[in-house]
Amino acid sequence: MFPISDYKKATTIEEALALMAEDPGLRPIAGGTDILIKLHKGKPGYDRLVDIHDVAALSGIRLNDSGDIVIGPGTVFNQVIANELIQTHLPVLATALATIGGPQVRNMGTIGGNLCNGVPSADSAPALLVFNATVTLRSHTGVRQLLVADFFKGPGEVDLAPGELLTAITIPAADHRDHFGHYIKYAMRDAMDIATIGCAAAVAIEGDRLGDLRLAFGVAAPVPIRCPAAEAAAKGRPLDGELAERVAAAVLSDVRPRDSWRAAKDFRLQIIGELARRALRHAVMNAGGRLPCDRP
Amino acid sequence: MRQTIAITLNGSPRRFDVDVRQSLMEVLREQAGTLSVKQGCGVGECGACTVLIDDAPVDSCIYLAVWADGRAVRTTEGECRDGQLSPVQQAFVEEGAVQCGICTPGFVMAATALTERRPGEPLDRDAIRRGLAGNLCRCTGYATIVTAVEKCICREEE
Amino acid sequence: MAIGKNVPRVDAVAKVTGRARYTDDYHMPGMLHAGYVRSTIAHGRVTRIDTAQAAALPGVEAVYTFEDVPQTLFATAGHPYSLDPAHMDVADRLLLTGHVRYHGDEVAVVVARDRLTLQAAIAKVAVEYEPYPVMVEGAAALAEGAFEIHAGSRNRIGESRYQTGQDVDAALAAAPIRIESHYRSRIVQHCHIENHIALAYMDDLDQITIISSTQIPHIARRIVGEALGLPWGQIRVIKPYIGGGFGAKQDVVLEPMVAWLTRRLDGRPVQIDLSREECMIGTRIRHPFDIALRAGADEEGRLLAMDLDVISNSGAYASHGHSVAAAGGAKMRSLYPNAQVRYHAQTVYANIPAAGAMRAYGSPQVLFAVECAVEEAARRCGMDPLAFRLKNVVRPGDKDGLTGKPFLSCGLVECLEKGRALIGWDEKRAALAGGQDGPIRRGLGVACFSYASGTFPVCLEIAGARIILNQDGSVHVQVGATEIGQGSDTVVAQMAAETLGIPYEKVHVVSTQDTDVAPFDTGAYASRQAYVVSNAVKRAAEELKEKILAQAQYMTGIDSAALDLQGGAVVYVEAPERRVMLLGDLALASYYDKEHGGGQLTADVSLKTRTNAPTFGCTFVEVEVDIPLCRITIREICNVHDSGRILHPIMAAGQVQGGAAMGIGAALYEELLVDAESGWIYNNNLLDYKFPTPVDIPEIGWAFVETTEPTSGYGNKSLGEPPIISPPAAIRNALWDATGVKIDTLPLTPHRLFRHFKKAGLI
Numbered sequence A: 001m002f003p004i005s006d007y008k009k010a011t012t013i014e015e016a017l018a019l020m021a022e023d024p025g026l027r028p029i030a031g032g033t034d035i036l037i038k039l040h041k042g043k044p045g046y047d048r049l050v051d052i053h054d055v056a057a058l059s060g061i062r063l064n065d066s067g068d069i070v071i072g073p074g075t076v077f078n079q080v081i082a083n084e085l086i087q088t089h090l091p092v093l094a095t096a097l098a099t100i101g102g103p104q105v106r107n108m109g110t111i112g113g114n115l116c117n118g119v120p121s122a123d124s125a126p127a128l129l130v131f132n133a134t135v136t137l138r139s140h141t142g143v144r145q146l147l148v149a150d151f152f153k154g155p156g157e158v159d160l161a162p163g164e165l166l167t168a169i170t171i172p173a174a175d176h177r178d179h180f181g182h183y184i185k186y187a188m189r190d191a192m193d194i195a196t197i198g199c200a201a202a203v204a205i206e207g208d209r210l211g212d213l214r215l216a217f218g219v220a221a222p223v224p225i226r227c228p229a230a231e232a233a234a235k236g237r238p239l240d241g242e243l244a245e246r247v248a249a250a251v252l253s254d255v256r257p258r259d260s261w262r263a264a265k266d267f268r269l270q271i272i273g274e275l276a277r278r279a280l281r282h283a284v285m286n287a288g289g290r291l292p293c294d295r296p
Numbered sequence B: 001m002r003q004t005i006a007i008t009l010n011g012s013p014r015r016f017d018v019d020v021r022q023s024l025m026e027v028l029r030e031q032a033g034t035l036s037v038k039q040g041c042g043v044g045e046c047g048a049c050t051v052l053i054d055d056a057p058v059d060s061c062i063y064l065a066v067w068a069d070g071r072a073v074r075t076t077e078g079e080c081r082d083g084q085l086s087p088v089q090q091a092f093v094e095e096g097a098v099q100c101g102i103c104t105p106g107f108v109m110a111a112t113a114l115t116e117r118r119p120g121e122p123l124d125r126d127a128i129r130r131g132l133a134g135n136l137c138r139c140t141g142y143a144t145i146v147t148a149v150e151k152c153i154c155r156e157e158e
Numbered sequence C: 001m002a003i004g005k006n007v008p009r010v011d012a013v014a015k016v017t018g019r020a021r022y023t024d025d026y027h028m029p030g031m032l033h034a035g036y037v038r039s040t041i042a043h044g045r046v047t048r049i050d051t052a053q054a055a056a057l058p059g060v061e062a063v064y065t066f067e068d069v070p071q072t073l074f075a076t077a078g079h080p081y082s083l084d085p086a087h088m089d090v091a092d093r094l095l096l097t098g099h100v101r102y103h104g105d106e107v108a109v110v111v112a113r114d115r116l117t118l119q120a121a122i123a124k125v126a127v128e129y130e131p132y133p134v135m136v137e138g139a140a141a142l143a144e145g146a147f148e149i150h151a152g153s154r155n156r157i158g159e160s161r162y163q164t165g166q167d168v169d170a171a172l173a174a175a176p177i178r179i180e181s182h183y184r185s186r187i188v189q190h191c192h193i194e195n196h197i198a199l200a201y202m203d204d205l206d207q208i209t210i211i212s213s214t215q216i217p218h219i220a221r222r223i224v225g226e227a228l229g230l231p232w233g234q235i236r237v238i239k240p241y242i243g244g245g246f247g248a249k250q251d252v253v254l255e256p257m258v259a260w261l262t263r264r265l266d267g268r269p270v271q272i273d274l275s276r277e278e279c280m281i282g283t284r285i286r287h288p289f290d291i292a293l294r295a296g297a298d299e300e301g302r303l304l305a306m307d308l309d310v311i312s313n314s315g316a317y318a319s320h321g322h323s324v325a326a327a328g329g330a331k332m333r334s335l336y337p338n339a340q341v342r343y344h345a346q347t348v349y350a351n352i353p354a355a356g357a358m359r360a361y362g363s364p365q366v367l368f369a370v371e372c373a374v375e376e377a378a379r380r381c382g383m384d385p386l387a388f389r390l391k392n393v394v395r396p397g398d399k400d401g402l403t404g405k406p407f408l409s410c411g412l413v414e415c416l417e418k419g420r421a422l423i424g425w426d427e428k429r430a431a432l433a434g435g436q437d438g439p440i441r442r443g444l445g446v447a448c449f450s451y452a453s454g455t456f457p458v459c460l461e462i463a464g465a466r467i468i469l470n471q472d473g474s475v476h477v478q479v480g481a482t483e484i485g486q487g488s489d490t491v492v493a494q495m496a497a498e499t500l501g502i503p504y505e506k507v508h509v510v511s512t513q514d515t516d517v518a519p520f521d522t523g524a525y526a527s528r529q530a531y532v533v534s535n536a537v538k539r540a541a542e543e544l545k546e547k548i549l550a551q552a553q554y555m556t557g558i559d560s561a562a563l564d565l566q567g568g569a570v571v572y573v574e575a576p577e578r579r580v581m582l583l584g585d586l587a588l589a590s591y592y593d594k595e596h597g598g599g600q601l602t603a604d605v606s607l608k609t610r611t612n613a614p615t616f617g618c619t620f621v622e623v624e625v626d627i628p629l630c631r632i633t634i635r636e637i638c639n640v641h642d643s644g645r646i647l648h649p650i651m652a653a654g655q656v657q658g659g660a661a662m663g664i665g666a667a668l669y670e671e672l673l674v675d676a677e678s679g680w681i682y683n684n685n686l687l688d689y690k691f692p693t694p695v696d697i698p699e700i701g702w703a704f705v706e707t708t709e710p711t712s713g714y715g716n717k718s719l720g721e722p723p724i725i726s727p728p729a730a731i732r733n734a735l736w737d738a739t740g741v742k743i744d745t746l747p748l749t750p751h752r753l754f755r756h757f758k759k760a761g762l763i
């Protein structure tokens, strides 16, 4: 039995918002794969819950009129992965989510929960970052929208006010149309593990040049980040043997990994540089180009 | 904080009066008597508690019992009908996929979902391993389990 | 004939249908739940403990602290009792302690009506400590003047040495090729999927019944008696199906506490069900070893001598004491019997969780060192490491360097040859001969092992078997040997069927051991069971068969010497196709005939085994190393074993694959991380302790070289434990082959590879 001290069930978004407005101390629980574990471990602060597990309006994926992909945050990972829109327009997100946990966890955990949990290792984050995804946050009093990049505030901390609920994740049409991406998760095991480093790259190529690079990392800083220096270093460069090296070198000024018992800083730096090379190479390949590089 | 839930458990409609704080695993073990649902970690790391909810595998240890309301729950007890093992169970027996057996019910259910969900879709050993990646076994080294699932898939295709 | 056949495993159907009952499935109405208050520091003394708040919670039945428990020290190791006081296990435990010795030590116990209340109450027990110096490494604990973890111990648990040959120092000094290195293994945890769990209740005033997930029910009975100061006969231990043990349950962990609690609480049922987090630190671990090794070889590739100096870290409590280090050294001796060996080992206390038995008991650590050093010797001679091993490993007729006893069955050379062919050693080696320089490189490795079948002559080896002829002509077999997943019940049934001459399906093995009725056997450990039980089952089956044939003679007047039992029927020896009578008819007559003899035909045998059969084998592996990502991928691996006769090919393969997988885990993934300063444990869960998942373990090849061991009832030798031993050294040797980087500490995690690759200038 979980040490839950207060429990309210919501079946609609409005109901959830009303409950949270009335009692801002309530925390939403959707898939439960993070919160129930925290409760199991006796972590304080998670014992008062508003259950949004069965709020149908929070799940599902659609294309809106502008061609943006709108993902309901309550959609479980496996539904996102199997979704045709995602498979067609955003396969890199499917790749990233498929690295989470195991099949069971992916049938329970939700993409919104993965973001709201706020951990630097969230596998959904780098992929969403490189596609300039936004989050829509609703409360009883209003709605606001911000870039995923601005949503992360610190380790375990997101820009979510009491009473606010994440109601949509949107990937703008322009971003998913002309960029091709790749995600690599580096972890100690190939399943059931958290990322030591996660890296997503998205590119647009123009002939034999790299028109645009977007590079994002998980666990390379206190929050998932984009890499402006590496992106600038790559923009417009020819797809030659030097490019991967330039990016791998430049990325080191973007990242701020830390030493922890899970991995040392210098080790993380090694992996970051290497993943930058490989993610770039694969993203270019997915965009139909070729990047000379001796790495797999 | 009690609530009555109605579930279809292994094909039979059942009602349980549950505490909202209970995991589905607890209700299945303590109230429903489906003791095949094992606990190895309680936090979604081992898969010993795997059951199927509407035919999809979940870790019942981190799934609130109230969420199962109105849904169909399957455990390995229900896979054996009229004394007849399911194809997956039968393959586990034949291929030596069972040692201490504590992980077995969870693996049987994950494997059942795997063989049912993709009829016709080829599954090689790597794909089977990925499909079973949420289950840990310390005894077998997994090879016999993968072989058992492979055998079920081949049988289906025949 | 059932031996050597893939008969259906006796418990497989029960397990796939979920009907097999494990300890947690024995739930009693009114059962209380107990749990420990564990120390939050690794070393210190409790200065204040306040239980009032916890005790006041509704639903809490009792809170006991270290001040409330009996002050009798007891030992916990699942060893047979020793009549020799010098060989007794170290008694250094109390049920609870005020001197905490590892992060997670047990200072109090709470009993509550439900688990949720239990957890809340445990959190409410306030404890204050006076910290003591924390020593995580064995060497620190051995230092002059180090703080004593157990008063009067000087932090030493035991020490042993042996030497074979004339003069190891002289041999080493004269050796043209000398190797000197330091090998280390870190903490591995068993991770059986069923955590430790036990339940106790009383159904009269003095009899305590304990249902426990244990490998050693009869030993548990004795130790509970010792710990509580009760006559052993008042303790009854029942072992249902168990969800893995791997040695962690060859120790008495929860049983004394649940027994003590039920006694304190009027015999009410009390269960302790450890969480995974507790199980990973509060039960047992594998001893980390530190081994200084010197070896010498000549230019012709002869291994001349080895000198090992071992520090075995037993952690907070002695548990198996010095036995693990001593056994690892002793069992290694059979591998290269023509080299002189000096082995010196010390076992010490430190402020890490208590180490105990784990699959292959010291051999993985010792043989990792030996097989790394042998690899180096081979390379320094300029020889193919396989050729070097073929030249030096044990052959039939070689003698044990200490006892002078010849090795009777020994197929290691054939194992190496078989493995060579299986992995394509020569072809792969030739392909790699040109050298490699890219970021991704391949390498080949091999390593051997020797092990034993049981603990004789160090410990007593005893097995019991009782076979009863049922009214319907089937038999029930009761053994004290415990099924823990390895398939022991199935091979017992095969043995009984084989010798009795009845169909395998007619043999029912009682899987549960209940110490009140099960024959005495010390349990599952030391890879002993199929070996030591074989002669007991065989003898019992022979005795029962004799009684059956005597009954047949009585019923038919035909001399029993002319009769045999085959396929469940009494037949003529000379004409086995001619059936005299069915066993079922004979049984009915024996039970119910009013006039004569018979009755329930039973054989009951208790047998001591005074032999021990060494076993051998090897691992071949091909790895691919991704240098920039600091990762090893196994491309191909196979284990080849000489385990005597193979009783059940599918189950035997399962033991090899499961054991090798655990070896791969220990080689590449697994390490319980302890903070060097505070003794704090970082990763006591299955997310952070990287036990390999189905996608992390490669396909594992296997093969057997079948020999016939004359001292065994059915020609078989040990198989359950050995497969774990050789994969780590083989993988390490392959890494060296691939990259030129040799790493002498396990596990070979990306972090460790990173440091070494960096030092070598590879990245």
Ligand code: FES
Pocket: B038, B039, B040, B041, B042, B043, B044, B045, B046, B047, B048, B049, B050, B059, B060, B061, B062
């Ligand atoms: S018990 Fe549910 S995943 Fe381990």
Ligand code: FES
Pocket: B097, B098, B099, B100, B101, B102, B103, B104, B136, B137, B138, B139, B140, C193, C243, C244, C485
């Ligand atoms: S059979 Fe023992 S854990 Fe899988």
